[in-house]
Amino acid sequence: MDFTLDKKHEMARQLFREFALNEVKPMAQEIDETEVFPRENVEKMMKYGFMGIPIPKEYGGQGCDVLTYIMCVEELSKVCGTTGVIVSAHTSLCCDPILTYGTEEQKQKFLVPLASGKKLGAFALTEPGAGTDAQGAQCKATEDGDSWVLNGSKCFITNGKEADIYIIFAVTDIVEDAKGRKSKKFSAFIVEKGTPGFTFGTKEKKMGIRASSTYELIFQDCRIPKENILGPRGKGFGIAMHTLDGGRIGIAAQALGIGEGSIDATIEFVKERKQFGRPIAAFQNTAFQLADMKARMDAAKYLVYKAACTKDQYMVDHKTSYSIEAAEAKLFAAEAAMAVTTKAVQLHGGYGYTREYDVERMMRDAKITEIYEGTSEVQRLVISGAMLK
Amino acid sequence: MNIVVCIKQVPDTKGGVKFNPDGTLDRASMLAIMNPDDKAGLEAALRIKEQNGAKVTVVTMGLPKADDMLREALAMGADEAVLVTDRRLGGADTWATSSTVAAAVKKLDYDLIITGRQAIDGDTAQVGPQIAEHLALPVISYAEDIKVEGNSVIVKRQYEDRYHEVKAQMPCLITALSELNEPRYMTPGGIFDAYDKEVTVWGRDDLTDLDDANIGLAGSPTKIAKASDKVRKGAGEKVTLDPKESVEYIVNKLKEKHVI
Amino acid sequence: MSLEEYKGVAIFAQQVDNKLSSIAFELIGKAHELAADLGTDVTAVVLGHDIAGLADKLGEYGADKVVLIDNKELETYRTEPYAQALTAYINEYKPEIMLVGATAIGRDLGPTVSARVKTGLTADCTSLEIGDFPLQAREGQEQKHNQLLMTRPAFGGNTIATIACPDNRPQMATVRPGVMQKLPKEAGRKAEVINFNPELTVNNRFVEILNIVKNVTSTVDIMAAKILVSGGRGVGSAENFKLLEDLAEVLGGTVSCSRAVVDSGWKPKDLQVGQTGKTVRPNVYFAIGISGAIQHTAGMEESDIIIAINKDESAPIFDVADYGIVGDLNKIVPALTEALKAELAAKN
Numbered sequence: 003m004d005f006t007l008d009k010k011h012e013m014a015r016q017l018f019r020e021f022a023l024n025e026v027k028p029m030a031q032e033i034d035e036t037e038v039f040p041r042e043n044v045e046k047m048m049k050y051g052f053m054g055i056p057i058p059k060e061y062g063g064q065g066c067d068v069l070t071y072i073m074c075v076e077e078l079s080k081v082c083g084t085t086g087v088i089v090s091a092h093t094s095l096c097c098d099p100i101l102t103y104g105t106e107e108q109k110q111k112f113l114v115p116l117a118s119g120k121k122l123g124a125f126a127l128t129e130p131g132a133g134t135d136a137q138g139a140q141c142k143a144t145e146d147g148d149s150w151v152l153n154g155s156k157c158f159i160t161n162g163k164e165a166d167i168y169i170i171f172a173v174t175d176i177v178e179d180a181k182g183r184k185s186k187k188f189s190a191f192i193v194e195k196g197t198p199g200f201t202f203g204t205k206e207k208k209m210g211i212r213a214s215s216t217y218e219l220i221f222q223d224c225r226i227p228k229e230n231i232l233g234p235r236g237k238g239f240g241i242a243m244h245t246l247d248g249g250r251i252g253i254a255a256q257a258l259g260i261g262e263g264s265i266d267a268t269i270e271f272v273k274e275r276k277q278f279g280r281p282i283a284a285f286q287n288t289a290f291q292l293a294d295m296k297a298r299m300d301a302a303k304y305l306v307y308k309a310a311c312t313k314d315q316y317m318v319d320h321k322t323s324y325s326i327e328a329a330e331a332k333l334f335a336a337e338a339a340m341a342v343t344t345k346a347v348q349l350h351g352g353y354g355y356t357r358e359y360d361v362e363r364m365m366r367d368a369k370i371t372e373i374y375e376g377t378s379e380v381q382r383l384v385i386s387g388a389m390l391k
Numbered sequence: 392m393n394i395v396v397c398i399k400q401v402p403d404t405k406g407g408v409k410f411n412p413d414g415t416l417d418r419a420s421m422l423a424i425m426n427p428d429d430k431a432g433l434e435a436a437l438r439i440k441e442q443n444g445a446k447v448t449v450v451t452m453g454l455p456k457a458d459d460m461l462r463e464a465l466a467m468g469a470d471e472a473v474l475v476t477d478r479r480l481g482g483a484d485t486w487a488t489s490s491t492v493a494a495a496v497k498k499l500d501y502d503l504i505i506t507g508r509q510a511i512d513g514d515t516a517q518v519g520p521q522i523a524e525h526l527a528l529p530v531i532s533y534a535e536d537i538k539v540e541g542n543s544v545i546v547k548r549q550y551e552d553r554y555h556e557v558k559a560q561m562p563c564l565i566t567a568l569s570e571l572n573e574p575r576y577m578t579p580g581g582i583f584d585a586y587d588k589e590v591t592v593w594g595r596d597d598l599t600d601l602d603d604a605n606i607g608l609a610g611s612p613t614k615i616a617k618a619s620d621k622v623r624k625g626a627g628e629k630v631t632l633d634p635k636e637s638v639e640y641i642v643n644k645l646k647e648k649h650v651i
Numbered sequence: 652m653s654l655e656e657y658k659g660v661a662i663f664a665q666q667v668d669n670k671l672s673s674i675a676f677e678l679i680g681k682a683h684e685l686a687a688d689l690g691t692d693v694t695a696v697v698l699g700h701d702i703a704g705l706a707d708k709l710g711e712y713g714a715d716k717v718v719l720i721d722n723k724e725l726e727t728y729r730t731e732p733y734a735q736a737l738t739a740y741i742n743e744y745k746p747e748i749m750l751v752g753a754t755a756i757g758r759d760l761g762p763t764v765s766a767r768v769k770t771g772l773t774a775d776c777t778s779l780e781i782g783d784f785p786l787q788a789r790e791g792q793e794q795k796h797n798q799l800l801m802t803r804p805a806f807g808g809n810t811i812a813t814i815a816c817p818d819n820r821p822q823m824a825t826v827r828p829g830v831m832q833k834l835p836k837e838a839g840r841k842a843e844v845i846n847f848n849p850e851l852t853v854n855n856r857f858v859e860i861l862n863i864v865k866n867v868t869s870t871v872d873i874m875a876a877k878i879l880v881s882g883g884r885g886v887g888s889a890e891n892f893k894l895l896e897d898l899a900e901v902l903g904g905t906v907s908c909s910r911a912v913v914d915s916g917w918k919p920k921d922l923q924v925g926q927t928g929k930t931v932r933p934n935v936y937f938a939i940g941i942s943g944a945i946q947h948t949a950g951m952e953e954s955d956i957i958i959a960i961n962k963d964e965s966a967p968i969f970d971v972a973d974y975g976i977v978g979d980l981n982k983i984v985p986a987l988t989e990a991l992k993a994e995l996a997a998k999n
Contacts, residue, residue, distance in 0.1 A: 010586040013462065017577050031927060051578035064580030074579070274945050358910075358927055358946060402806070485762065486771060512806050515774035517762035520730070524766035529856040530730050532759040545861065550667075550755040555727075556862035560855055612771030612819040616786050616800055618812040627957070629975035631964065634982040638990045641958060641983075644974050648956055649777070649830045650878070650935055651902070651994055 005304075014070045018077035021050070022085075030082035033213035034363050039164050040213055044088060044122065052089060054117025056317075057097055061109050062118030068317065072255040072310040079259025080266065081360075083367030084213040086259055090252030091160040092116070096123025096169055099190065099245045103233035112167050112192055124165035125249075126156035126219055127242050134380055136239060137186055141221065143172035148228045150191060152221035155203065158374070162217025163202050168193045169245075170219075171238050188238030192230045199224030210366035247325045249375045251313060254306045254331035257371035261299045261339035264346035264364045268292065271350055271359070282349070291349060295342045302335040326388050333381035336371035343368040392445040392539075392561075394436040395496055396469070397506040397522065398429040400453050400460040425460045428507025432567035434574035435537050436505050437468045443539050446470050448499055452480060452492055458590055465585035466577035472588070473499070477595040482608030485513075489521030490610070494601035495593060496526065503544065504564040508533055519566035529563040535570050654747075657820035660686045661746035663737065664695040664709055664717075665756055667728070671697075671705055673998075674752030676712045676833035678826060681779055682750060683713050683834060688781040689797055694718055694746065695842070698736050700726040703844075710842030713834040717842045718744070724851050727863070728756050731856040734763040739849030741768050746821050748799050750779075753825035761825045771816035772823040777830050778802035784815035799824070833998075873922055878904030879933045881924055881951070882912060885940020885961060885980060889917035894984045895939060901991045907931065909941050925950035940980050943968025960984070 007015070025043055033040050047053055055071035057063025064070075071093055079086030100113045115121040132138035141154025152172055159168075175187040193200060203218030233241045269292065272283040282288050309327035316322040343365040347354035354361050372378045402421030425433075436447045449464040451457050452475040461472035475495045483491065496504060504523075509516035516532070523530035535554065536547035546565055548555045577585075595606065604610055632640060645651045660682040664675035675695065682693040692715035697705055699721065706717040718740060724732040737760065741749060751757040751764075753775040765772035784798040799822040802813045816822040873879060880899040882892055892906065899906045908918045910925055924931050926946040936954035941947060943959070943966055951957070952971045959972035960980050969975040976983065 009459070009462075010582050013459070013466070013577070013582045013585075014579050017466075017579065017582065021576055050576045051580055055579050059580065064578060064583070066579045066583050070579055070583075270949075271945075274949060353945075484771060485774075486766065486769075489766065513774070514805055515762075516758045517765075517772060517774055520759055520762040521766040524763050527856070529858055530759070530763065531858060532730070533755055550728075553863060553865040555860050556864070557729075557858045558861055559858040563858075612769075613773055613814050613816050614784065616784055616813040616815050618810060627969075627971075627973035627975060629964070629969050629972070629977065631977040634978060634986055637960075637976045637978050637983045638986045640976065641974065641987055642990050642994060644956075644958070645935070645991075646994075648935075650956070651829075651991065651998075 011070060011073065014066070015073050015077060018052075018074045019080075021047075021052075022077045022081045026078055026085050027081040030084075030360065031357070031363065033082075033084060035357070037207075037212045039215045040082075040085060040088075041164070043085060044164075047089065048119030048122075051119065053092055053119045053122070054097060055093065057093075057101060057113065057117035061101065062114035062116070063097075064117075068251070068313045069307060069310040072251060072306060075252050075255040076259040076262070076306075079256045080263035083256060083260050083364065083370075084211045086256040087160055087211055087214050087253070090249065090256055091125060092123045092165075094249040094252040095125030095160075095245055096165070096167060098248050099125075099169055099232060099241055100192070102244070103190070103241055104192075105229075107229065108192060108232065116167055121166035122161055122164055123167045123169070124159055124161040125169045125245065126159045127171045127246075128156060128158050130155065130157050134377065136188070136242070139171070139173055139186060139188070141170070141172045143174050143189060143191060145228075146225070149225045150228060150231065152191070152193070152199070152224040152226065154221055156219040157203075158206060159217055159219050160214055160374075162215050162219065163205070164215040166195050168195070168219070169232065170221075171242055174238070175236055187236040188242070189235050190232040190238040190241045191226060192232050193224070193226055197224055197226060208370070210363070210368070210370050246375055247328045248313060250328040250332040250381070251306065251309045251324070253371055253375045254302075254309065254328070254335040257332070257335040257339035257368065258299065258302050258306050260364050260368045260371070261295075261302065261335070261342040264339075264343040264361050264368075265292065265295050265299060267360045267364070268295070268346045268349050271353070275351075275353075288349060291345055295345055298338045298342055302331075302338040305331040305334050326385060329376070329381040329384040332371070332376065333378050333385070336368075336378060339368040339371055340365075392439075392443065392502045393500040394439060394445050394447045394503045394505065395499055395501040396429070396433045396436045396447060396449050396464075397492055397496070397504065397519070398433060398449050398451050398460065398464060399426045399507070399510050400424070400451065400457040401426045401510050401512045423456065423460065425463055426507050426510045426512075427569045428509060428567055430507075430574045431569045431571040432505040432507050432565075433464055433467060433469065434572045435534075435567055436503075437575070438572070439503075439537070439539055440468070448473065450492065450495055450499070451475065452483075452488060452495070461590050462582070462585040463577060465588055466581035467575055468581065471591070473591045473593060475593045475598070479595045479607050482611065483606065484611035484613045485515050485517035485521055486612050487606050487608075487610040489518045489525055490605040491598065491601060492518065493522045493525035494598040496522065497600050498593075498598070502561045503539075504528070504562070505537075506564065506566050508566045508568050516566070519564060523564035526564070529559040530566070531557050531559055531563065532566040533568055534565045535568050537565060537567075537571070654818075654820050657745045657747040659691045659694055659744070659746045660689070660748040661694040661696055661740075661744070661750070661821070662714075663749070663751040663757065663760070664697045664705070664714075665752050665754060666697060666699050666702065666705060667756075669699060669702060669705070671708060672752065672754065673833075674754060674757070674826070674828045675709065677828065677831040678750045678752060679709065679713045680833040681826065681831040682748070685748060685779060685781055685799065686715075689747070691747075692716065694744070696720070696737065696740050698725045698733055706842060706844045711836050711838060711840050713837070713840075714842045716845060718845045718847050720847050720849065722848070722851055724853070724857075727860055728760075729858055729860065730759055730763055731854070731858070732851050733760050734767060735851050736849060737764045738767045740847060741821060743847065743849070749821040749823045751823070751825045753827045757825050761823060765823045768821075770819035770821060770823055771814075772825065773801040773803060773814045773816070774825050776801045776803045776824045776826050779824060779826070784817045786813075798822070873905055873907040873924065873931055874929050876905035876907075876931070876933050878902045878935045878937075879907045879924070879931060879951075879954075880904050880937045880939065881907040881909065881941060882918075882939050883909040883941030883947070884911040884915070885942070886912070886917075887940070887981075889915075891981075892917060894981070894988070895937075898937070898984055898988045898991070901988050901995065902935075904933075904935070909947050938968050938972065939984060941968050942966045943971065
């Protein structure tokens with residue numbers, strides 16, 4: 003067991019760190035305030051290959067691995083949680099399912115522009131009546147000649163209005179089991195922005211990750227080519243769950259970054275801030291709190307990296323499962339980030355409650371990591387389900 | 392066309408500075424980065440490569456750990472990298488450094504050589520023009536814009552209150568200002584590829600066109616008599632004076648510190 | 652090379668558009684001290700075209716000899732003809748010390764010439780004196796006397812090194828402009844004028860000047876500024892920033908400000924220093940009417956010299972300032988501007 007990164011991973015981290023500090027950090031506060039999607043920085047990330055890190059070169063990606071991608075999300079999130087989730091949703095939730103389930107034609111047509119940074123991706127599963135309970139879904143797709151026709155809506159969609167290519171889940175069949183109980187069968191579809199019948203609803207006003215474009219998607223007789231179905235008909239739920247396993251590692255990395263970023267900001271602050279004639283870093287309470295914060299985020303880091311490395315093994319050998327690792331990483335990292343950012347605000351005192359200091363935003367950003375791509379409760383179900391099988 | 396870019400790994404001066412007992416820099420103990428002016432020079436070369444087509448080779452003289460910086464250059468888009476490293480080359484001043492780098496460059500094909508104007512550790516701005524001198528090439532220092540036209544380069548050469556637009560025949564040497572451009576980032580895939588590439592490593596004995604009298608500490612005409620860290624400033628002074636005295640006080644301090 | 656053959660202190664008297672640069676007189680001032688210690692004289696070397704008229708002024712400011720190299724090829728600075736001319740001077744007249752200004756010209760000419768005559772060159776010196784090398788006698792090593800000891804900052808000013816060139820001649824240094832003191836003008840003082848006409852060989856290293864564009868102004872970038880005159884809420888109004896702008900203009904600096912100023916709409920956001928603004932590290936930072944809350948000091952405390960003016964003597968800005976003045980900025984700043992104007996006028 004070797005816990006050190008090799009040189010190329012170290013250099014990749016250095017790259018992400020430099021980019022985050024030079025390009026992302028200066029904008030972080032402003033985009034939180036204005037809630038404007040950081041288009042310019044996303045375009046830079048597209049140019050420098052950040053949007054296809056774990057995707058093979060033959061599909062327009064960088065040909066690196068999941069661990070490298072995870073470090074990218076982590077480093078970006080250290081300074082801006084919004085930027086972290088833009089990359090995560092694009093890579094884990096849109097590129098990854100096309101890579102895993104797409105036909106060669108679909109990969110050429112959709113994955114190449116996504117991974118090479120020409121197009122931005124999104125993923126839409128959640129509906130107003132269906133979050134954790136997928137069976138509540140109403141959005142449906144019906145066959146009509148050589149098309150699928152989508153009707154319904156999706157909500158809380160990350161990269162919502164900004165994306166070009168969407169993975170949409172819709173009910174295609176209703177099956178009855180031996181006892182006559184009906185259940186819905188889903189299929190996954192690739193939908194392009196601009197398709198007639200595909201429009202955007204309300205923009206969410208969020209507590210955190212405020213510049214992330216979170217929108218409702220509306221489908222009214224939206225007709226897409228038959229070949230845009232992703233994976234087999236009726237297998238959409240499995241595709242969604244498998245995709246979210248990967249997505250959770252991305253969100254875990256986002257949480258990890260936010261927590262670590264709040265520690266960086268706090269260290270800087272406590273060395274500067276003076277009370278009773280000395281920097282507050284000199285008080286043992288400050289020091290001990292920081293130690294706890296660090297130990298907790300380091301524990302999160304190893305869980306997140308373990309999950310990333312397990313997914314890397316899966317990329318080589320599809321028999322490997324990373325579902326539990328991903329759930330543990332997300333559960334722990336998200337809750338650690340929430341706790342650590344809360345402490346960071348506390349150590350900043352009154353300043354920490356103002357928007358002038360980054361920890362205020364980080365605490366708000368941390369909260370979402372306990373909720374999206376499977377709440378902490380869902381992660382506990384996944385983990386305990388496997389334990390008690 | 393062949394472009395050789397001379398780059399240097401320098402300590403990030405934000406991290407503090409240490410010396411060996413003999414007064415030379417203890418580079419091993421400091422955080423290392425690619426010198427900013429050199430990075431601008433590399434970026435300029437990569438842009439020429441994109442526009443005109445060129446092979447870009449980066450050359451450095453330094454410790455074995457300069458390998459990291461060469462990989463960075465490869466990850467940005469350089470085609471080949473050469474590391475000149477040998478204990479016998481250590482402690483070199485600008486004369487010995489430029490003699491050594493010139494001997495390495497002589498082994499390569501070049502139409503254009505680009506160096507940074509100056510390194511943030513030594514701040515001398517001497518090595519570039521001196522390499523040109525050893526190679527008997529035209530030199531244009533302080534370049535803030537570079538264009539290739541046929542067999543020549545057209546460069547904006549910066550001075551304090553003006554610039555000259557200067558044309559030189561290739562082969563020639565240009566020293567780049569960091570104002571020249573905004574260097575690109577590496578790409579993640581570029582980093583992975585860079586670690587799969589070979590970096591050419593040359594020792595003293597590979598540089599045949601180089602006299603022992605011109606290398607290392609012994610071959611350096613300038614000698615360090617003493618070196619010391621600037622004393623970190625403590626708490627400053629605070630005075631309460633009438634306006635006229637205040638003005639005199641400030642003017643005197645500015646004079647003391649050679650600001651005026 | 653026989654080191655004893657080399658005698659006298661020479662300076663490169665830079666001219667641009669046939670007007671001598673201030674550094675020429677500064678170098679003569681320093682060269683005088685060095686020459687006195689060595690018991691020798693000072694030669695100013697001028698390269699250019701139609702430059703005979705420049706000799707008198709160099710004499711009045713202390714040059715004992717003036718060597719004029721007048722050639723059409725030297726009309727506008729280009730590395731190669733200048734290097735050929737200065738090299739020819741060194742080979743012919745063999746000065747033991749050759750000083751060049753650390754200007755955009757000198758820092759190109761100096762290294763080229765030093766490599767051509769194969770000697771050492773110490774860049775951007777801030778102090779020069781005559782002394783022994785090694786500084787203290789060491790067993791087994793000859794201690795040489797009457798050496799030029801050249802002191803210079805390096806590592807962005809984090810370190811200071813003193814350098815000697817014991818075995819090669821001339822001992823060459825480029826000298827930072829504005830550091831050395833010129834001598835007072837002595838009207839009527841004459842230098843011996845020598846016209847020296849070495850042959851310049853046009854070769855492939857001659858570059859062609861296509862165009863000369865003067866007074867290139869750059870956009871305001873407070874992060875690149877060497878001198879920042881920064882104002883806070885205490886300045887009182889947008890109009891009152893005029894006081895700071897005047898001061899900045901005299902010093903060739905730039906105005907910046909604290910967050911309170913941006914929030915009040917007195918200055919745009921891109922001039923803001925601090926936590927939510929830019930981090931700056933100029934040579935001199937004036938904090939005027941800035942209380943110095945932690946949000947502000949985080950962005951400027953790395954400045955080399957911090958001068959604070961504030962009427963509140965308990966303002967935290969005084970904890971980070973090198974020089975703190977408790978007083979009324981409305982009185983001090985305009986007076987300071989006038990005083991500096993007078994100082995600088997006297998220098999030129």
